[in-house]
Amino acid sequence: MPVASPTVLRQLSPATTARLLGTWHAGGPAYIALADALRAAVLSGTLAPHTRLPSERELAATLNVSRTTTSGAYARLRELGFAVSRVGSGTVTTLPQRAIEPGPLHRPAGGDAPLSADPLRGGTHAGAPAAVGHLDLWQATPPAPPELHGAFARALDGLPAYLDSGGYEPYGLTPLREAIAARYRERGVPTTAGEILVTTGAQQAIALLARTHLRPGERAVVESPTYFHAMEAMRDAGGRVVGVPAGPLDVDQLASTVRRARPRLVYLVPDYQNPTGFVLSAEERAAVREIADRHGVTVVGDETLVELGLSDERTPPPFAGDGTSPHVVSVGSASKAFWGGLRVGWVRAHPQVIAQLARARQSVDIATAVLEQLAVTELLGRRAEVMAGRRQMLRERRDVLVGRLQEAFPWDVPVPQGGLFCWVDLGLPVAQAFAAAAAAEGVRVGGGPMFTPDNAGATSRVRLTFTRSPAELSDAVPRLVRAWGRVAGRQRPAGSRA
Ligand SMILES: Cc1ncc(COP(=O)(O)O)c(C=O)c1O
Numbered sequence: 001m002p003v004a005s006p007t008v009l010r011q012l013s014p015a016t017t018a019r020l021l022g023t024w025h026a027g028g029p030a031y032i033a034l035a036d037a038l039r040a041a042v043l044s045g046t047l048a049p050h051t052r053l054p055s056e057r058e059l060a061a062t063l064n065v066s067r068t069t070t071s072g073a074y075a076r077l078r079e080l081g082f083a084v085s086r087v088g089s090g091t092v093t094t095l096p097q098r099a100i101e102p103g104p105l106h107r108p109a110g111g112d113a114p115l116s117a118d119p120l121r122g123g124t125h126a127g128a129p130a131a132v133g134h135l136d137l138w139q140a141t142p143p144a145p146p147e148l149h150g151a152f153a154r155a156l157d158g159l160p161a162y163l164d165s166g167g168y169e170p171y172g173l174t175p176l177r178e179a180i181a182a183r184y185r186e187r188g189v190p191t192t193a194g195e196i197l198v199t200t201g202a203q204q205a206i207a208l209l210a211r212t213h214l215r216p217g218e219r220a221v222v223e224s225p226t227y228f229h230a231m232e233a234m235r236d237a238g239g240r241v242v243g244v245p246a247g248p249l250d251v252d253q254l255a256s257t258v259r260r261a262r263p264r265l266v267y268l269v270p271d272y273q274n275p276t277g278f279v280l281s282a283e284e285r286a287a288v289r290e291i292a293d294r295h296g297v298t299v300v301g302d303e304t305l306v307e308l309g310l311s312d313e314r315t316p317p318p319f320a321g322d323g324t325s326p327h328v329v330s331v332g333s334a335s336k337a338f339w340g341g342l343r344v345g346w347v348r349a350h351p352q353v354i355a356q357l358a359r360a361r362q363s364v365d366i367a368t369a370v371l372e373q374l375a376v377t378e379l380l381g382r383r384a385e386v387m388a389g390r391r392q393m394l395r396e397r398r399d400v401l402v403g404r405l406q407e408a409f410p411w412d413v414p415v416p417q418g419g420l421f422c423w424v425d426l427g428l429p430v431a432q433a434f435a436a437a438a439a440a441e442g443v444r445v446g447g448g449p450m451f452t453p454d455n456a457g458a459t460s461r462v463r464l465t466f467t468r469s470p471a472e473l474s475d476a477v478p479r480l481v482r483a484w485g486r487v488a489g490r491q492r493p494a495g496s497r498a
Pocket of ligand 1: 140200201202203204227269274302304305332333334335340344345
């Protein structure tokens with residue numbers, strides 16, 4: 001059957017491909033390892049579909065492998081449906097059709113995971129079972145709490161009060177803005193409803209901030225590693241993303257980077273950072289606010305994970321401080337505290353910033369859905385009770401995953417004090433190869449480099465979420481053991497001869 005010319009949206013140079021792949025060959029036939037690494041990059045969203053890959057010859061020269069290896073890898077990618085080749089168009093990445101059709105094993109995408117194909121439907125690794133169930137240790141989306149249904153029932157009771165209005169509320173419903181402001185006051189930050197904008201998830205808040213603050217070519221500073229989709233939103237706005245070391249954050253380097261790079265935006269996750277789990281201390285928060293005011297740069301503190309403390313330690317005072325700096329913006333969300341399916345988030349900022357964002361959203365979604373806002377208002381009213389159950393569930397799941405990992409692996413598995421992730425240190429710079437091997441075993445994990453702005457850092461780190469059920473977590477570990485066996489078993493100790 002003739003193959004249509006593939007659509008090409010972008011082209012990857014051999015050097016960029018090499019950087020994106022990192023340490024891809026951890027053992028086994030090189031062409032399979034290379035194909036797996038490229039497939040994992042497509043599945044994770046770091047390598048977009050419709051990208052022209054370098055020629056077999058160029059890639060072979062850059063990776064220092066034989067032409068047979070690159071040609072075998074491309075052939076395998078085509079066989080698995082992750083690439084098409086045509087004379088004149090070269091080899092272009094695609095998503096296999098069967099990978100994007102929902103099936104019985106399909107888990108809806110969303111949360112903190114690039115929208116991608118189901119890894120298991122893209123074919124199998126040599127030696128891996130043909131049809132393993134898909135376990136997702138990437139997407140950090142806890143299930144809804146038992147109180148959610150009742151919250152919607154009460155929201156429905158309250159809905160008639162809104163039915164005479166047009167339903168467009170670009171700033172959000174007043175009772176919800178009041179409830180969010182009240183929560184800030186409870187946390188010690190004087191806040192009025194006029195300083196709150198309700199958004200369609202924290203992700204929209206980040207995207208709106210990027211759109212309103214960055215013009216093409218302007219810089220945004222983030223922690224490295226950081227939340228993947230925040231970097232994406234900044235790049236979509238034309239921004240150039242620059243990283244400063246995080247986990248813990250290097251505040252001095254942040255100050256010097258802001259001085260040197262003159263960014264328009266700084267984006268940080270102060271509480272249970274995604275992915276490292278670190279919490280900024282009160283002093284670090286104050287230092288960051290000082291940087292914002294001194295340089296007049298907008299600093300966004302993403303508090304999406306702030307309610308997810310899992311230890312008895314008190315969290316430091318909120319990122320917004322006394323709430324008076326016009327340069328300090330806080331983003332929040334109902335997604336992790338309550339449920340991702342609500343799609344309700346918010347921004348706390350100076351009223352001028354709030355007005356600017358409300359205007360910008362007009363061309364995006366105009367306003368957030370009314371019933372969901374009413375449900376979140378209900379949930380905020382019962383926050384303490386809902387969160388007690390939620391923390392208990394997350395603690396249990398964290399302990400299951402940490403316990404199983406510590407038993408099964410020689411890795412350094414720090415116990416996260418909050419948030420939704422284990423940020424494990426593999427002890428070898430093989431994160432991408434391991435993520436590819438895990439995907440072949442049916443487990444989706446986040447390889448460290450993709451959380452860094454240049455996609456080249458954190459090569460020995462992997463992010464695993466513990467939001468799945470204990471049964472799923474337990475099921476994932478033997479598969480990860482097999483994946484690790486393939487990757488680490490073939491690493492030669494440093495200094496040994498081939
Ligand atoms: C730090 C951080 N910010 C924002 C989001 C997205 O939140 P929302 O579902 O409210 O858009 C996530 C999701 O994982 C996250 O981890």
